[in-house]
Amino acid sequence: MRYFPAACALSLLVAVSASVGEAGTYQADPRAAALVTQGRAQLKAGAVDEAISSFEAALAVDPGYSAIYLDLAEAARLNGMQGKAIHYYRSAQLRDPGNLAAISGEGEALVEKGAVEKARRNLAKLESMCGTKCPETKALAGVIAAAPKPKVLTAEAVQPDPEISKN
Numbered sequence: 001m002r003y004f005p006a007a008c009a010l011s012l013l014v015a016v017s018a019s020v021g022e023a024g025t026y027q028a029d030p031r032a033a034a035l036v037t038q039g040r041a042q043l044k045a046g047a048v049d050e051a052i053s054s055f056e057a058a059l060a061v062d063p064g065y066s067a068i069y070l071d072l073a074e075a076a077r078l079n080g081m082q083g084k085a086i087h088y089y090r091s092a093q094l095r096d097p098g099n100l101a102a103i104s105g106e107g108e109a110l111v112e113k114g115a116v117e118k119a120r121r122n123l124a125k126l127e128s129m130c131g132t133k134c135p136e137t138k139a140l141a142g143v144i145a146a147a148p149k150p151k152v153l154t155a156e157a158v159q160p161d162p163e164i165s166k167n
Helices: 004-023 030-045 048-061 067-078 082-095 100-113 116-130 135-146
Strands: none
Touching: 030 048, 030 067, 048 067, 067 082, 067 100, 082 100, 100 116, 100 135, 116 135
């Protein structure tokens, strides 16, 4: 009876260390991996809709395979659906908060949508996580720098045409 607390603590330690050791080694379902490979080939060939179907099928086969969300986001961006791409990038970040590719991709999609200030927040997050030298930070910084500048319109630039009407 006097060893019971020590035994409980030891078993808890073993259980936690075993689960932490197992967390980094996710093995994707081979069927899902094959569908992802097929989808990437379709994406390179320009068949975006077919690629999306392959990626969604892979996600149905293996919902825990987080890399599929990045592929779905890329396909959505190529299809012109930046809002959906942002959703997929955020889903990838929920599963892996330190996923630099998801943070950078979300920032790029935000720039494409016109939300440059939100993309700058993603850039600041990337810089705090990996610095200014990592490829994801450089890519997002380049996209933000190349973004079109908002047009500033002054009141003097817009003068109404004088209209004379008779009563």
